[in-house]
Amino acid sequence: MTHTTQVPHRRPVPGHSGAAPTAPSGTRRRPSSQQWAAWAFLAPVTLYLVLFYAYPLYRNLDLSLRNYTVRSFVQGDAPFTGLANYRTVFDDPTFAPALLHTVVFTAVCLAFQYVIGLALAVFFNQHFRLSATLRALFLVPWLLPLIVSASTWSWMLNSESGIVNAALHAVGIGPVNWLTSPSWSLTSVIIANIWIGVPFNLVVLYSGLQSIPAGLYEAAALDGAGPWRRFWSITFPLLRPVSAITLLLGLVYTLKVFDIIWIMTKGGPADSSTTFATWSYQLGFGNLLPAFGPGAAVGNLLVIAALVFGLVYVRVQRKQESS
Amino acid sequence: MSRNGKRTWGKTAIGLLLTGIMLFPVYWMLNVSFTPAQDMRKTPPDLFPADATLEGYRAVLDQQLPYLGTSLVIGLGTVALTVALAAPAGYALAKLRPRGGGILGFVLLAAQMIPGIIMAMGFYAIYLSLGLLQSVPGLIVADSTLAVPFAVLIFTAFMSGIPGELLQAARTDGAGPLRTFWSIVLPMSRNAVVTVSLFAFLWSWSDFIFASTLVNGGAHEPITLGIYHYIGNNNQEWNAIMATAVVASLPAAVILVLAQRYVAAGVTAGAVKD
Numbered sequence: 001m002t003h004t005t006q007v008p009h010r011r012p013v014p015g016h017s018g019a020a021p022t023a024p025s026g027t028r029r030r031p032s033s034q035q036w037a038a039w040a041f042l043a044p045v046t047l048y049l050v051l052f053y054a055y056p057l058y059r060n061l062d063l064s065l066r067n068y069t070v071r072s073f074v075q076g077d078a079p080f081t082g083l084a085n086y087r088t089v090f091d092d093p094t095f096a097p098a099l100l101h102t103v104v105f106t107a108v109c110l111a112f113q114y115v116i117g118l119a120l121a122v123f124f125n126q127h128f129r130l131s132a133t134l135r136a137l138f139l140v141p142w143l144l145p146l147i148v149s150a151s152t153w154s155w156m157l158n159s160e161s162g163i164v165n166a167a168l169h170a171v172g173i174g175p176v177n178w179l180t181s182p183s184w185s186l187t188s189v190i191i192a193n194i195w196i197g198v199p200f201n202l203v204v205l206y207s208g209l210q211s212i213p214a215g216l217y218e219a220a221a222l223d224g225a226g227p228w229r230r231f232w233s234i235t236f237p238l239l240r241p242v243s244a245i246t247l248l249l250g251l252v253y254t255l256k257v258f259d260i261i262w263i264m265t266k267g268g269p270a271d272s273s274t275t276f277a278t279w280s281y282q283l284g285f286g287n288l289l290p291a292f293g294p295g296a297a298v299g300n301l302l303v304i305a306a307l308v309f310g311l312v313y314v315r316v317q318r319k320q321e322s323s
Numbered sequence: 324m325s326r327n328g329k330r331t332w333g334k335t336a337i338g339l340l341l342t343g344i345m346l347f348p349v350y351w352m353l354n355v356s357f358t359p360a361q362d363m364r365k366t367p368p369d370l371f372p373a374d375a376t377l378e379g380y381r382a383v384l385d386q387q388l389p390y391l392g393t394s395l396v397i398g399l400g401t402v403a404l405t406v407a408l409a410a411p412a413g414y415a416l417a418k419l420r421p422r423g424g425g426i427l428g429f430v431l432l433a434a435q436m437i438p439g440i441i442m443a444m445g446f447y448a449i450y451l452s453l454g455l456l457q458s459v460p461g462l463i464v465a466d467s468t469l470a471v472p473f474a475v476l477i478f479t480a481f482m483s484g485i486p487g488e489l490l491q492a493a494r495t496d497g498a499g500p501l502r503t504f505w506s507i508v509l510p511m512s513r514n515a516v517v518t519v520s521l522f523a524f525l526w527s528w529s530d531f532i533f534a535s536t537l538v539n540g541g542a543h544e545p546i547t548l549g550i551y552h553y554i555g556n557n558n559q560e561w562n563a564i565m566a567t568a569v570v571a572s573l574p575a576a577v578i579l580v581l582a583q584r585y586v587a588a589g590v591t592a593g594a595v596k597d
Contacts, residue, residue, distance in 0.1 A: 037500040038419035042427065045412035045475060049427075052468055053434050056445025063448055120341070128334035134342045136583055140349055143575035145529030147547045148568040151554055152352045155561055163351060166367035195348065256438030259531045263551065280440050284447075285536055292444070299441040310436040314429070 057303075063296035085293040089301075092294070094271055094279055101186055102275040105193070105261075106254045112194045114247060117201025122235065124202070125209045135206070142199035150263035153192040154179065157264075179265055182272035189261045189273050196260065201246055208242030209235070241320045248313040252306050276302045352572075356380070356565035363561055379566030387567050390549030393459065394528050397545055398574075400463035401527035402520045405470045409519060410512070413478020414504050418490060428479070431472040442468060443536040450537060457541025465537055466527035474519040481515035482508055521582045528574050546571050 039046075064085050072078035089095060124135045141149060156162050157178035165175045178188040212235065220230050258277040261267060267274035267282055274282070276298055284295030355363075356379045357372035416424050446465045447456070455461035485508060493503045509516075531547040538544055544552075550571060553564045 034419055034500070035421060038415040038421035038424070041411040041415035041419065041500070041504070042421060042424075045408050045471065046427065048408055048471065049430060049434065052446075052464060053437070053442075056442055056449060057437065058445075059448040060441050060445040063444065123334075123338070123341070126334060128331040128338060130335050131338060134338045136579065137342050138345055139579060140346060140575070143525065143578060144349070144572050145531075145547060145575070147529070147531050147550050148352070148572050149348070151550060151564060151568055152348050154554070155355060155565070156348060156351055161364045161366065161368060163368055169367070195345075198345070252436045256440070258438070258440055263531070263554070277438060277440050280444070281532075281536075284440075284444050292448070296441075296444055299438065299444055302438050303441050306436045306438055307433065310433055314432060 060296050060299060063292050064294075064300050066293060068292040081293075085297040086301075088294050089297045094274060097271055098274045098276055098279045098298075101273060102255065102277075105186065105190055105257070105275055106251060108190050109193050109197060109254050109257075110247060110250050112190075113197035113201045113250060114243070116194070116198050117246075118205050118239075118243075120198070120202045121205040121209055122231065124206060135202070138202055139199050141196050146196070146259035147263055149192065149196055150260050153188070153195075154264050157188050180269060182269050185265045185269060185273040189264050192264060193254070193257055193260050197250065197254070201250065204246045204249075205239065205242060208239050208246075212238050241316075244316050245313070245320075248309060248316060251309050252313065255306050255309070256302060276305075349572075352565050352568055355561055356569050358562050360560065360562060363559070376562070379560075379562030379564075380570075382560065382563035383566050383570055386563075387546065387549050387570070390544055390546040391570065393543045394545040394547070394571075396543075397459060397463055397466060398524040398528045400460070401466045401470060402523045404463060404467045405474050405523040406516060406519060408467070408471055409474035409478050410509060410516065411504065412475045413482050413512075413515075414508050416475070416479040417482035418485070418487070418508070419500065428476070431475050434468075434472045439469075439532045443532050446533065447536050457538045457543075459538075459543050462533060462538050462545070463527070465533040466530050467523070469526040469530065470519070470523035474523060477519055478512065478515050481512050485511055518582065521578050525574055525578055528571075 065080060065082060066072075066078040067081045067084065068078045120138065124131050156164050159165060159175055159177045159180060162178070164178065168174075168176065176184055178184050216234050216238075217230055220234060225233065256277055257275070258281060261273055261275060261278050262281060265273045266286070267278040280295050280298040280302065282295075283291045283298060354370070354372055357375040357377075358369065358379075359374060359376040360378065362369060362374075412427075415421055416428065421427075442465070446461075450456045450458075450461050489507060490503055493507055498506070528545075529547065530545070531551070534545050534548050535551065539548065546567070550564065550567050553560075553567060
C-alpha cells in the first residue's frame with residue numbers, strides 16, 4: 001500500500017519554500033522561548049521517528065548481521081556473523097533471477113506508466129465536457145486496496161475462466177497461462193502494476209501541464225506548428241522537470257512493490273516473478289523455517305537502492321527549486 | 324462555434340471510452356460479485372450478471388463482518404494517532420521555524436522511501452520481543468508509519484498558508500503557542516485534518532504487508548487478510564471473494580466522492596509555487 005503515498009508527495013515541498021516569504025523578515029534572531037516551544041511541538045514526532053523508523057531499521061540491520069534461528073530470535077542471543085548473510089544471499093541461485101526481475105519489472109512498469117500517463121494527461125488537458133469527472137474516475141485504480149486490485153486481476157487472468165483468455169479466444173488466440181506458466185507470470189504482474197500506476201503519472205503530469213503558459217501554444221499554432229510538433233517542441237521539453245520527479249518517485253515506489261506480486265503469484269511459479277521485495281518476504285515469512293537473516297539482508301539491499309534513487313530525487317528537486 | 328462543440332463531444336466520447344477501458348477491472352469485480360456460483364466457470368463468462376445473485380454478499384455478511392470491524396477500528400486508531408502526531412509537528416515546522424527543522428523535513432521525506440517489507444521485518448523483530456504480535460494497537464502503530472511523514476508534510480504546507488499577522492495578534496493578546504495552536508491554527512486547518520484523516524484511514528484500511536506479518540493468525544485480523552485467506556482457502560467461491568473486495572473498496576469510493584474537494588484543497592494549499 002505504501003505505493004499509494006505517491007501523489008500527495010509533491011505538494012508539501014512547494015509549501016515548504018512558500019513558507020519563507022510569509023514570515024516577517026525581522027525574525028532572524030528569534031527568542032529562544034519560541035525555539036523551546038517549536039521543539040516541544042516537534043518532540044512527539046521526533047520520538048516517533050526514532051522509535052518506529054530508526055529502531056526498526058536498526059533491528060533489520062542487526063538481523064542481517066547475525067545468524068538468527070527461531071529460538072535465538074526469541075532469546076536474543078544470536079551470534080554475530082558479519083556479512084555471512086549477505087554472502088549467502090549473493091550465492092543463492094535466486095539472486096540473479098530476482099535482480100533481473102526487479103530491474104525488468106521496474107523499468108517496464110515505469111516506461112509504460114509514464115507514456116500512458118503522459119498521453120492521458122495531454123488528452124485531458126484539452127478540457128472537454130466531463131473531462132474533470134472522467135479524470136477523477138481515473139484515480140479509482142490508485143485508491144483501491146492493493147489486495148482488491150490483485151485479486152481482481154488474478155481472476156481476470158485465470159487460465160480457464162478468466163475474461164482475458166475469453167477475449168483472446170474470441171480473436172482466435174489460444175489460452176495463455178498468465179499466472180501459472182513461468183514465461184508469463186512476470187508479464188502478468190507487470191500489467192496489473194501498470195494499471196495501478198497510471199493514475200499517479202496522470203495526476204502529476206497533468207498538474208505539470210497546467211503550468212505551461214497557453215500563450216506558447218497559441219504562438220506556435222500561429223506559426224503553423226501542428227499538434228505533434230507542438231508536443232515535441234513545447235510540452236515535452238517544458239515538462240522535463242516534472243517528468244524527472246515523476247519518474248524518480250515512480251522508481252523508488254516501483255522498486256518496493258510487494259503486495260501485487262505476492263498476492264497474484266507469490267513470486268512463482270518457480271521464482272519466475274520473484275523480485276527483491278518478494279524474495280525478502282519469502283525468506284523471512286514465506287517458509288515454515290524462516291530465514292530472517294538472509295531475508296533482512298535482501299531487504300537492506302533494497303533499502304540501499306531506494307535511498308540512492310531517493311537522494312537523486314531530493315537533489316533534482318532542490319536543483320529545480322533553486323533555479 | 325458548432326464545429327467546436329462537435330469536437331469537444333467527440334473528445335468526450337473518446338474520454339468515456341478510455342475511462343471505460345481503465346475501469347473495466349472494477350466493473351468486472353462488480354460483475355463477478357453478482358454472478359451465481361454455477362455460472363462462475365462458464366466459458367465465455369457472462370459480461371453482465373443476467374441472473375444476479377446476492378449470495379456473495381450474504382457470505383460477506385456471514386463471514387467477513389469481524390474483519391471489517393477490525394479494519395474500521397485500526398483505521399480510526401491510525402487516523403487519531405497520525406493527526407495527533409503530525410498536526411503539532413506541522414505547526415512547528417510551518418510557523419515556529421525551529422533550528423534543525425529542515426533536517427527533520429528531509430528525514431520525513433527519506434522515511435517514505437523505505438520499503439514496507441523492511442519496516443515489517445523490523446517491527447516483527449521488535450514486537451516479538453515485546454509480545455506485541457497479533458495485537459491491534461501494535462498494528463495501529465505500524466500502519467501509522469504509512470501516513471505520518473505524509474501527514475506532517477501536508478500540515479506544514481497547509482499551516483504555512485495561515486497569515487502570520489493572525490498568530491501575531493493572538494500572541495499580542497497573550498495567547499501562548501499551545502493556545503494559539505489549539506484555538507486558531509487547528510480550527511483553521513480543518514481541510515488539512517480531513518485530507519490527512521482520509522488518506523491515513525485509506526492506507527491503514529488497505530495495508531496488507533504489516534497485517535500479514537504482524538497479526539496473521541491472530542484473533543483480530545483486518546479485511547485485507549480476510550480476502551487473502553479467502554483466496555487461499557476456497558478458490559471456487561469467487562463471487563464471495565469479489566463481493567468482499569467490493570465492500571473493501573467502499574472507503575476508496577467514499578474518498579473519491581467526498582475527498583475530491585479536500586484533496587483539491589490540499590493541492591491548492593500546497594501548490595504555492597506551481
